[in-house]
Amino acid sequence: MTTRTTPASLLRVFIGESDEYRGRPLHEAIVLKAREMGLAGATVLRGPMGFGRSSRLHTSKILRLSEDLPLVIELVDGEAKIEALIEALHPMLGSALVTLEAVRVVRYGHDGGLN
Template sequence: MTTLNGPARRLTIYLGESDTWQHKPTYTEIVHRAHAAGLAGASVLRGIEGFGTSQRIHTSRLLSLSEDLPVVVVIVDTAEKVDAFLPVIDELVTEGLVTLDDVSVRVHRFRGPTGAPSDGEQ
């Protein structure tokens, strides 16, 4: 596992929950491809309310409008690894918004193979 420390890049993909890639949710395909590409990690966040270019508000508060809630996929890794992954995003995201931000990683800790906390030093 690579530890991130200092400069990094955040890739954020805004999708609809119902967006699909070959009959699977697009967000699932992004996560699986990010894992296969060896990226540091990916998180999928489900929104409770939002709107996009259609200007239609989607909300979980009203049953009739709870379809296609917003979903955000966030990936943080080195600029080089994120940039190398962008062609995958270009292939998978047919609708949505993709943003890139340069960020500074302050803390990146995870559990090592023994289950003990690690700072990534191996």
Template sequence: MGLKGEAKLLRIFIGESDRHGGRPLYEAIVLEARRMGLAGATVFKGFMGYGAHSKIHTAKILQLSEDLPVMIEIVDEEAKIQAFLPVLEGMMKEGLVTLEKVEVIRYQG
């Protein structure tokens, strides 16, 4: 699979405890992106953050780490990302989704 030049970067911000279909939401999103043939996805776990509810989530040793922030990045051509968005919308109850233009310099398997 080749991907080069202009593409889209989809960023999804959710909580570690968010679930879909009995599994972690981040896992369900990555598996669905793979099933739909998107070029790739990566999940990042945050150490600290807050979202729409303004509740701080942290991994500090003295505080119980609950629902740490998770970010998923998916890069592919615009048409594939646009086709994935309605599926993603059906999976998420809350969170933040952003989309931006990127230039792919190198992508090789």
């Protein structure tokens, strides 16, 4: 049996939990923008430890609680929608790390496809 897949793009945005955009947590602003633009989905993942460009360590260890834990927002959809989202997010992102990769969607929803 051959598995039918759909080509798509996976956008990852790496930010800090304390990052904001117009008085709102940045991760919320990104997810709400993606939803407004009709993307297939978005997930915010909170990391227990990480560091970025400054090499400052952010950790959730009990003795050293960080209020700025790393977050990764993953967004998946077709290439055109992801490219449009990147354009829309550009003014929001500041020092965020953004990655983009080609993926194959194996299943999405009951019918299995993106659209």
